[in-house]
Amino acid sequence: MNAISLLRTIALFLALTLGLASPAQAQVADAELTPLVDALAPGNFKDREAAIGVLVATGDPRVVPVLEVLLEGELYFDEASGKVVFTSEAGGEGTISDPATGAELPDLTEDGLDKVKVNNGLRRVLRTAIGQMTLLSEDPGVRLFAAQSILRDADPAQLELLDSAIAAETDASIRRVMEQARAAIILKTPDASVEDWQAAIPVVQAIGGRDALNTLTTALNTAPEAVKPLIQTAIDGLARDRAVWDVAQNVWFGISLGSVLLLAAIGLAITFGVMGVINMAHGEMVMLGAYTTFVVQEVIRQNFPGLFDWSLAIALPLAFLVTGLIGIAIERGVIRFLYGRPLETLLATWGLSLIIQQAVQRIFTANIREVGNPTWMSGSFELGGLAITWNRFYIVIFALMVFVALLLVLKYTAIGLHMRAVTQNRRMASAMGIRTPLVDAMTFGLGSGIAGLAGVALSQIGNVSPNLGQGYIIDSFMVVVFGGVGNLWGTLVGALTLGIANKFIEPYAGAVLGKIIILVLIILFIQRRPRGLFALKGRSIEA
């Protein structure tokens, strides 16, 4: 403990003498720097934080890479000697070198190394420290990043440094971030002058969004009395914006949930809606589609890592084929013997769903399988005050594409024409020379294939496990029945309505009660309109 308190004293001393505001290109002798770097290894997180403070105070540019490596959790130390070292490869492997001199250390072995541990608190400290040390960097990208990390923490100790950086900054966009950071710091400094506060408030307000709201709300308590009304107005303005955007955000969440429901239900809309087959194994088709994606990704990972971003594009046709063929096999093998007997179809397909689940569990085990997001489907983007995640965004687009494609197939292709003919009047269609058994098989195959496509999409937002399908089967039936059996438009409207309704109820009632409320509403609705939103009219329905 003595060594540590000594370190703290040194830190204080260095900070006072060198001054935090002048870290410009100070260089410390190797012999002095090395023990300071080695001080990162021993002790707990608090000791490490103190050691970082000492390192930053040296202002030596060689400290930055050390901190960056530590931030990534890739800084190691030799257990025997306590010496902190760099390794050339991640995971503490490769050649070992000295952080201060860069010289190789052939005496040390990988086995003797242990990781210098970091936790969240330390990561925050490191980010600020790196920001502070690189704010005057030559590279504009590094400067921007540094300014952003200072803005994040808004530590009043950085004010002087920031002032000199703003004075020297030539790039307008970086200067704006720096000024925002400065304003955020002012709002944390109660004894700053009223003029400073007045200037800072609009700058922070202009940042917008939750972060600005956050900073202003915190500042309200400590602000000088004179500017409190100004802050309150700014907060009110931001909160008003927020309220509007929250509604928009809920609508987007609803659309996104609706598109997932649409994808899961649209295949069912064909097998159940058009053919009248209660297919309890529909969810398992979705699951098989997701597993196809998993297999495709595994093959790509092992053989063609460069193609990973294309894995979904490759998985889509394969999933369609696999599930489509299985669907045709189910229709030919089981369901064609059971037409007109809904109860038996229900039981038989339920049995099939169990068989498929167990089979998948035997092959792939019950563990969740990792299906990765391609880089273009990770993260989110901002649209005004909306945060839209890429994976959800693409799934909405994809669901609509599948819907339109299916509509076109049914309307403008020969097989679509035959399907509609068989649905409307099987015997008449047969008399006209349509091979109804073939059409049945194709229709069921199409419905199953689309379920497979849904599986590819759903693997991007949920689990891939043998139970994947079960979670969607009830919702799918709900959508089809609500939208109106036998009508694709009904499925679209039904899915989106349910999605949006769900997302507007959820914030008030919670996820559990929300689901129940939706279910009750649907039951009441079906009582009033047994044929759903868009009822098919005509004699065929009564038959």
Add this chain to the structure above:
Amino acid sequence: MTVVNRNFAALGLGVAMTMGAIAVPAFAQDETIKVGVLHSLSGTMAISETTLKDTMLFLIDEQNKKGGLLGKQLEAVVVDPASDWPLFAEKARELIEVNGVAAVFGCWTSSSRKSVLPVFEELNSILFYPVQYEGEESQRNVFYTGAAPNQQAIPAVDYLMENEGVERWVLAGTDYVYPQTTNKILEQYLMDKGVAAEDIMINYTPFGHSDWQTIVSDIKTFGSTGKKTAVVSTINGDANVPFYKELANQGIKAEDIPVVAFSVGEEELAGFDTTPLVGHLAAWNYFQSVDVPENAAFIESWQTFMGNPDKVTNDPMEATVIGFNLWVQAVEKAGTTDTDAVLDAIIGLETPNLTGGVAKMLPNHHITKPVLIGEIQADGQFEVVSESELVPGDAWSDFLPESKMIEADWTAPISCGNYNTETKTCGGAS
């Protein structure tokens, strides 16, 4: 008539499938001690429980290599309760009455444990329960080798308060008994610590919840009031993957709003890329990454047994190992597998755990455990950031007013699972 026949055919198909998973061991010698394994091998919980079945087979195999127990070989009787809570009770009865097992290792969810309790009491057999749970229970025939709330939830919250300075709390859980009781205890604990009611948000979701958009966005809003916010997650099973994916995609970083989970271990993390989750936390009593010789030896023999060098280990596995070793010791000490003798013999026995400490069976049928807090790493493992001394498991929470005067002690003279220290009677709070 054909209609009826076809109906039966279809029904039969489903029934056949459910029955198919029941495995009865082929060899049944007279001179074996039978051990029941009651873990779901199908249904929602199969993802977590299958590993524990394998762990039991592994342990029994190891014990038989050492010469068995009391000079006899051990024999596993594996049944599949299929994640169906009432079926757990039926299968437990089958194990005890039909197969005559000496002890049962099993259950995962609290619902399944509650379902089998009356069976073990009635038939006077022994259950070892290896999963962290909500506490508020101590049954004569059950040994709880997972963590009680004071061995997991409370220390995790303390860590966040002290090291991260958290002032605002989201308690998010799956809607069933474990998260609800744990959250009740935590809420009371936080209030006692001076956290205001408006700084606590409690949220429940159904099993297998997959659409986390609204909740994650709510957490973001809740966390942007200037006070440091953390999420305490008791979200169970496969709902975790979409939850963490949504967190990562909406850009919630561990440095801003850390999530500490009580049900996410190495096994669950194997299901996705953890790079965006680095820094989120989990509280357990064991991590695979713990660097002690006992653990390294265990991992190696486990991976050899499974024939898979990437097979991970996790906390409930360690709890199973401890439970099994304690049972073996107790049987050796008692010289018989007779329930009453083993119940007496096991109290006070000690066995090394896999993190370098000692697990001691306490009179309240819970054990001593160290509490480890780990941060998720990019390779799907945990880095231990905090490790406590051995904490004795407390069956009845001291933080709930209705249970703080209750203690469990199965040794004479008290011999009671819910002894009221105020009224000096056995029978709980009333």
